[in-house]
Amino acid sequence: MSAPGLDPTFTDLPHRRLGDVALARAQELGATHADFRFERNRFQYLGARDGVLQTASDAEDLGFAVRVVHGGAWGFASGVVLTDEEARRVAETAVSVAKVAAAMTTTPVGLAPEPVYDDVTWVSAYDINPLDVPTREKAALLVDWTERLRTGKAVAHATSFLHQVQENKYYADLAGTRTTQQRVRLQPGFEATGADEQTGTFDSMASIAPPVGRGWEYLTGSHWDWDSELAEVPELLAEKLVAPSVEAGSYDLVVHPSNLWLTIHESIGHATELDRALGYEANYAGTSFATYDKLGVLQYGSPVMNVQGDRRIAHGLATVGYDDEGVETQTWDIVRDGVLVGYQLDRAMGHLKPELAGLDSGQGRSNGCAYADSSGHIPIQRMANVSLLPEPDGPSTEELISRVERGIYVVGDKSWSIDMQRFNFQFTGQRFYTITDGQLDGMLRDVAYQATTTDFWGSMEAVGGPQTWELHGAFNCGKAQPGQVAAVSHGCPTSLFRGVNILNTIDEAGH
Amino acid sequence: MTISLRSTAQHLVEHALSASTADDCIAIVRDATSANLRWANNTLTTNGVMTGMSVTIVSFASVDGGVATGSVSGSASTAEQVTALVEAADAAARAGSPAEDAGELIADVTSADWADAPATTDIGVYESFASALGDAFGQAQAEDRLLYGFVNHEVSTTYLGSTRGLRLRHVQPTGHYACTGKDTSLTRSAWTGGATRDFSDVDAATMAATVAQRLSWAERRIDLPAGRYDTILPPSAVADLMIDAYWGAGARVAHEGESVYSRRGGGTRIGEKIGAPGVSLFSDPTYAGLECAHFVIAGASDNTESVFDNGLALGRTDWIRDGMLTGLLQTRHSAGMTGQSVTPMVDNLVLEIGDGAGTMEEMIAGTQRGLLLTCLWYIREVDPQTMLLTGLTRDGVYVIEDGEIVGAANNFRWNESPIDLLNRFSGASASVPSFSREWGDDYFSRTATPALRIPDFNMSSVSQGV
Numbered sequence: 001m002s003a004p005g006l007d008p009t010f011t012d013l014p015h016r017r018l019g020d021v022a023l024a025r026a027q028e029l030g031a032t033h034a035d036f037r038f039e040r041n042r043f044q045y046l047g048a049r050d051g052v053l054q055t056a057s058d059a060e061d062l063g064f065a066v067r068v069v070h071g072g073a074w075g076f077a078s079g080v081v082l083t084d085e086e087a088r089r090v091a092e093t094a095v096s097v098a099k100v101a102a103a104m105t106t107t108p109v110g111l112a113p114e115p116v117y118d119d120v121t122w123v124s125a126y127d128i129n130p131l132d133v134p135t136r137e138k139a140a141l142l143v144d145w146t147e148r149l150r151t152g153k154a155v156a157h158a159t160s161f162l163h164q165v166q167e168n169k170y171y172a173d174l175a176g177t178r179t180t181q182q183r184v185r186l187q188p189g190f191e192a193t194g195a196d197e198q199t200g201t202f203d204s205m206a207s208i209a210p211p212v213g214r215g216w217e218y219l220t221g222s223h224w225d226w227d228s229e230l231a232e233v234p235e236l237l238a239e240k241l242v243a244p245s246v247e248a249g250s251y252d253l254v255v256h257p258s259n260l261w262l263t264i265h266e267s268i269g270h271a272t273e274l275d276r277a278l279g280y281e282a283n284y285a286g287t288s289f290a291t292y293d294k295l296g297v298l299q300y301g302s303p304v305m306n307v308q309g310d311r312r313i314a315h316g317l318a319t320v321g322y323d324d325e326g327v328e329t330q331t332w333d334i335v336r337d338g339v340l341v342g343y344q345l346d347r348a349m350g351h352l353k354p355e356l357a358g359l360d361s362g363q364g365r366s367n368g369c370a371y372a373d374s375s376g377h378i379p380i381q382r383m384a385n386v387s388l389l390p391e392p393d394g395p396s397t398e399e400l401i402s403r404v405e406r407g408i409y410v411v412g413d414k415s416w417s418i419d420m421q422r423f424n425f426q427f428t429g430q431r432f433y434t435i436t437d438g439q440l441d442g443m444l445r446d447v448a449y450q451a452t453t454t455d456f457w458g459s460m461e462a463v464g465g466p467q468t469w470e471l472h473g474a475f476n477c478g479k480a481q482p483g484q485v486a487a488v489s490h491g492c493p494t495s496l497f498r499g500v501n502i503l504n505t506i507d508e509a510g511h
Numbered sequence: 512m513t514i515s516l517r518s519t520a521q522h523l524v525e526h527a528l529s530a531s532t533a534d535d536c537i538a539i540v541r542d543a544t545s546a547n548l549r550w551a552n553n554t555l556t557t558n559g560v561m562t563g564m565s566v567t568i569v570s571f572a573s574v575d576g577g578v579a580t581g582s583v584s585g586s587a588s589t590a591e592q593v594t595a596l597v598e599a600a601d602a603a604a605r606a607g608s609p610a611e612d613a614g615e616l617i618a619d620v621t622s623a624d625w626a627d628a629p630a631t632t633d634i635g636v637y638e639s640f641a642s643a644l645g646d647a648f649g650q651a652q653a654e655d656r657l658l659y660g661f662v663n664h665e666v667s668t669t670y671l672g673s674t675r676g677l678r679l680r681h682v683q684p685t686g687h688y689a690c691t692g693k694d695t696s697l698t699r700s701a702w703t704g705g706a707t708r709d710f711s712d713v714d715a716a717t718m719a720a721t722v723a724q725r726l727s728w729a730e731r732r733i734d735l736p737a738g739r740y741d742t743i744l745p746p747s748a749v750a751d752l753m754i755d756a757y758w759g760a761g762a763r764v765a766h767e768g769e770s771v772y773s774r775r776g777g778g779t780r781i782g783e784k785i786g787a788p789g790v791s792l793f794s795d796p797t798y799a800g801l802e803c804a805h806f807v808i809a810g811a812s813d814n815t816e817s818v819f820d821n822g823l824a825l826g827r828t829d830w831i832r833d834g835m836l837t838g839l840l841q842t843r844h845s846a847g848m849t850g851q852s853v854t855p856m857v858d859n860l861v862l863e864i865g866d867g868a869g870t871m872e873e874m875i876a877g878t879q880r881g882l883l884l885t886c887l888w889y890i891r892e893v894d895p896q897t898m899l900l901t902g903l904t905r906d907g908v909y910v911i912e913d914g915e916i917v918g919a920a921n922n923f924r925w926n927e928s929p930i931d932l933l934n935r936f937s938g939a940s941a942s943v944p945s946f947s948r949e950w951g952d953d954y955f956s957r958t959a960t961p962a963l964r965i966p967d968f969n970m971s972s973v974s975q976g977v
Binding site for chain 2: 045047049052053054055056057058059060061062063073074075076077078079080081082093094096097100101103104105106107134135136139156157193195200201202203204278279280281282283284286287289291376377378380415416417418419420421422423424426428446448450452478481482483501503505506508509510
């Protein structure tokens with residue numbers, strides 16, 4: 001099958017003409033920098049419950065934005081009416097906003113210079129656009145999933161869902177960069193719930209399949225074994241409902257990638273965003289313990305910890321050719337041998353810390369992390385696919401489990417929370433198994449693990465080999481004011497941690 | 512592609528209804544404008560003015576076995592764009608399966624202001640605020656403080672029309688402000704924030720002074736271990752927790768045994784005492800200062816919304832009355848399943864305590880030894896059966912001794928259930944307009960709540976975060 005190209009229903013839109021009009025008007029009005037972004041994002045959400053399609057919703061977000069630097073201040077405006085007149089008006093509004101902002105801008109805006117890419121295109125790696133598949137076919141699949149789950153004796157109710165996104169962007173700026181891109185991603189899922197008749201306790205068991213930058217083939221091909229998981233989940237739920245409640249205390253943990261990705265996201269991904277480290281998110285998402293003075297000296301974790309930022313990996317949710325400031329995307333080190341060595345940057349952040357680029361020019365560089373979730377929002381520094389690297393000849397999951405005398409094997413994500421400086425976190429999961437003398441010894445329930453970031457990563461004794469490495473992720477990473485949502489992937493191997501604090505969630509509730 | 516000139520919202524509604532070839536059609540047009548300012552380190556960072564017009568078309572078609580629906584939304588400002596949405600929604604309905612929530616559509620209601628143009632806002636809403644904010648930056652810089660914050664004002668106008676004769680209009684102003692302050696060594700942090708409808712009641716100088724006062728409270732640092740503390744939750748933190756309790760109150764999932772509102776053995780806990788006597792949790796579209804849509808606006812169906820309920824009138828709804836659970840989030844369909852009243856979600860929430868009186872400051876004065884929180888953060892559900900939530904304290908945990916604030920403690924991770932807290936509180940202030948730090952920015956900003964005193968709030972571990 002040939003690779004999909006740019007969607008002609010997007011390329012037929014008047015993005016180029018409106019961009020030319022808006023940028024010309026911004027330049028006339030004295031903008032020292034101006035960029036134009038035209039976006040069309042298509043979404044479909046389908047949800048089924050107990051054999052019935054409950055939700056079917058299609059949405060399309062279409063519009064454009066003009067961002068300027070004028071008088072040293074940012075100005076941003078957006079609109080949805082696709083006319084030359086409106087493009088000029090939006091450019092004028094952006095400049096007028098910058099004029100209002102100038103009085104409150106005590107530090108003039110600077111942007112790291114970047115190479116010009118004149119009229120380049122990029123399309124993500126997928127075979128079949130899921131939005132081109134008939135809704136009836138997708139709904140039938142989701143309904144079938146819930147019916148299959150409900151054949152399990154322990155299952156009282158079953159739900160399934162499918163998010164699908166097609167994102168098209170055109171970017172142009174006064175320097176001459178023009179990019180046209182297309183990304184496709186989807187997030188399928190299902191969950192079974194049931195109650196133990198003896199105790200009245202109810203619980204759930206969900207799929208651990210990751211969201212991916214793939215097409216419909218993810219649901220019909222060999223990328224994930226849906227049939228096996230659909231058969232397995234009711235049995236796992238039955239086992240969980242009668243499993244013993246965990247005894248709180250210190251345990252060794254073997255953590256599967258389906259759980260560890262989220263710990264990476266919260267305690268490494270967000271903590272190494274330079275805008276957070278410099279205080280730009282202090283009023284909302286928070287700051288970071290990994291402050292700039294710790295670059296090169298902070299022992300983030302044990303020596304087996306190596307983490308990269310990456311916006312190029314195939315099928316990653318944050319993967320793209322060029323970011324929302326026209327910067328070509330990259331791969332770089334964030335933690336090397338356990339030490340903090342890098343941050344995620346956009347052009348404004350790159351300008352503030354030119355030494356990060358390792359250049360003598362003093363001008364700095366971005367590493368391609370600017371992103372806006374729609375034309376109505378301003379691009380900010382957003383997370384790359386931040387991933388923990390495997391040990392090239394590292395152990396299997398079974399070998400890691402065999403090294404544990406008394407511990408817990410953690411699979412799948414569920415509840416998550418971390419403080420505003422990314423120190424203290426608490427996570428639960430889908431499946432917890434007792435490890436006794438190197439062997440799995442039945443399921444546990446009511447488990448949460450709680451730790452401080454550097455203690456946790458410092459306790460990582462071993463990472464698995466490439467055979468244990470999986471790419472997981474989320475569609476719903478939130479940041480910024482006004483709030484924006486981004487999709488991002490995190491790859492990691494199964495890993496072994498020593499002496500982690502385990503809570504019993506029933507005890508925590510005081511019941 | 513030809514793009515026509517922009518049409519009015521009402522014209523787009525009428526065009527959609529006439530263009531649809533389905534059995535029935537609902538068109539929801541939402542015109543929105545917003546303006547925001549954001550700052551960090553005593554300088555403005557990002558800002559913007561956004562305009563948008565979104566159109567949702569819900570089509571209804573008879574299919575084998577019942578009525579199917581199709582819901583399609585998009586940015587649209589021309590008749591041609593709306594036509595494309597209508598064609599897609601009509602096709603989706605005809606290809607769909609029977610909707611389990613199918614019911615009679617609401618008919619023949621017209622708003623008196625249907626013909627009015629959309630209300631709007633622009634950057635001028637900050638005219639007086641902006642100049643005072645610039646002054647606040649200068650003062651903070653001179654006094655070794657750093658200010659970070661955000662103001663946002665949005666005005667949306669929703670037009671809902673149907674082939675059954677609905678012509679409903681609702682204008683929703685939504686605004687909020689928040690400011691975080693830190694000392695230049697980044698060892699102390701304070702916050703203030705609130706909701707507003709038009710920024711006429713927001714003063715940047717007062718905002719900055721409040722942050723400065725709270726930073727001064729933190730000049731003495733008092734390290735405390737994890738444990739259970741006599742704790743005053745301010746109205747903002749109570750709003751955080753009550754919003755979680757509200758969002759988790761879906762009738763269907765409760766009826767089917769999946770929430771804290773489920774009765775063991777089957778059904779819901781409606782009629783059971785779930786809070787202390789005097790606890791009242793309710794919503795009311797006409798509540799002064801928290802006015803919100805007085806009819807259902809549903810773009811798609813799910814557990815707590817039904818497209819068949821579009822246009823259904825909303826009024827005061829009691830969720831908890833005198834400690835008794837009296838209502839859950841219902842569609843007409845779930846009400847039929849559960850045999851309970853039709854009580855759809857309303858876009859505001861009020862908690863009142865029967866003998867709650869006075870101010871939070873009076874509660875502080877009456878506390879011998881305890882903690883005063885500023886706000887909660889990163890709240891997530893741990894266990895749905897008890898609605899156990901986890902989260903952090905943020906931007907100021909103040910230590911009270913003999914009725915005075917004597918310093919600031921470290922932050923904590925906490926684990927608590929809002930339903931448990933409605934039973935365990937030992938004191939309450941009068942209810943006041945409040946703003947949820949966790950959910951107010953993007954999801955739910957219209958709340959009125961009291962400060963609550965919890966004698967044994969569970970601080971599970973210490974957070975080093977500042």
